[in-house]
Amino acid sequence: MDKDITYLLKVFCTVVEAGSLASAAERLDVQAPAISKALARLESLLGNRLLHRSTRALQLTDAGTLLYQEGMTHLLSLGELLDRVRGQNQQLSGALNITATPAVGEQLITPLLVDFSIRYPQLQINLLCTNELVRLPSQSVDMAIRSSRQLEDSSLTSQPLLNVRRLVVASPVYLQQAGMPNTPAQLAEHACLHFYHQGILDAWDYENGDEAGTVTTQSRIRVNSYASLKTLCLAGRGVARLFEYQVADELANGKLVKVAAQTNWGHQSLHAVYHGKLAQSVKLQAFVTAFRQRYGE
Numbered sequence: 640m641d642k643d644i645t646y647l648l649k650v651f652c653t654v655v656e657a658g659s660l661a662s663a664a665e666r667l668d669v670q671a672p673a674i675s676k677a678l679a680r681l682e683s684l685l686g687n688r689l690l691h692r693s694t695r696a697l698q699l700t701d702a703g704t705l706l707y708q709e710g711m712t713h714l715l716s717l718g719e720l721l722d723r724v725r726g727q728n729q730q731l732s733g734a735l736n737i738t739a740t741p742a743v744g745e746q747l748i749t750p751l752l753v754d755f756s757i758r759y760p761q762l763q764i765n766l767l768c769t770n771e772l773v774r775l776p777s778q779s780v781d782m783a784i785r786s787s788r789q790l791e792d793s794s795l796t797s798q799p800l801l802n803v804r805r806l807v808v809a810s811p812v813y814l815q816q817a818g819m820p821n822t823p824a825q826l827a828e829h830a831c832l833h834f835y836h837q838g839i840l841d842a843w844d845y846e847n848g849d850e851a852g853t854v855t856t857q858s859r860i861r862v863n864s865y866a867s868l869k870t871l872c873l874a875g876r877g878v879a880r881l882f883e884y885q886v887a888d889e890l891a892n893g894k895l896v897k898v899a900a901q902t903n904w905g906h907q908s909l910h911a912v913y914h915g916k917l918a919q920s921v922k923l924q925a926f927v928t929a930f931r932q933r934y935g936e
Contacts, residue, residue: 645714645717647681650663650674650677651689651703651706652711654678654690655697655699655707659697660674666779678690685702687700689702689706711777711794711914712776715776715916715917716916719919721733731922732761734762735765735922736780737764737766737782738768738780739767739785740770740784741769741864741865742866743909744766745768747909747930748784751930752764759925775791775795775912775914776794781917781923782911782913782917783913784800784910786909787910790912794915795912796913796915800909800927800930800931801931801934802907802909803882804883804905805882805904806880806886806897807843808879808886808890808895808896809895809896810872811893813830813872813875813876814896816875820898820899822847823845823847823852823854823902825899827854827855827856827857831856831858831880832859832860832862832872832876833856833858833861833868834862834865835862839861841856841857843856844905845899845902845905859877868881873889911926
């Protein structure tokens with residue numbers, strides 16, 4: 640067995656994740672020819688073609704698919720073993736890589752990291768905030784915080800973190816001009832602000848006691864940022880559907896007001912998603928514990 644097989648495996652898995660040799664070279668901080676050479680060496684050792692390469696895309700062969708699936712498990716297990724050995728001194732170290740949407744990352748995870756980083760000063764924490772679904776399992780991401788329990792790979796697992804309520808809110812300035820909508824149906828006559836990502840979220844589900852339904856709201860402005868949505872709402876540009884944690888301060892100081900306050904607008908369930916091999920990771924579980932302690936789940 641080649642003594643550098645683990646490195647070659649790491650290069651191969653990085654190429655698959657990155658989608659190109661050039662992107663993989665950038666991630667590993669090496670020159671592209673080194674990546675090509677490593678892949679050729681790995682294919683020679685295994686006696687199998689792993690990738691079909693073209694100028695447009697990379698396509699895994701059957702052998703490549705098997706190696707990627709099992710290889711990622713091997714790399715994650717090795718990383719977890721090294722973390723456990725380092726952790727014998729009772730101090731978490733190494734890196735913890737987390738991805739989440741900008742809203743969750745900025746408003747829930749970032750405040751948590753203030754105390755978490757003080758408690759574990761030897762831990763390198765990397766937070767990637769993106770609306771794009773980061774592919775798991777991954778060498779560059781240990782844990783994804785997601786609102787869906789759907790897992791794209793059977794090797795993944797999830798833990799529930801938090802349920803957060805949706806609220807419909809508006810500024811006093813807007814309500815003074817347009818009037819207060821007291822029922823979901825009345826929102827159809829109001830200027831609404833919409834979040835969009837892979838579609839316009841203009842159909843707002845609700846429950847009122849035993850009554851459940853959907854109101855189709857009229858879009859005044861559409862943005863793909865919850866921070867922008869709140870800014871526009873505060874400025875009186877319309878009614879917005881936001882999560883309770885995003886508007887708690889503004890509701891408390893009166894800058895925003897609940898609309899149809901007795902209506903249940905549903906909730907979002909947040910989950911920590913990671914490879915099953917990392918289920919016993921001290922780093923991951925320390926973060927999950929800190930998250931639940933801070934937000935009361």
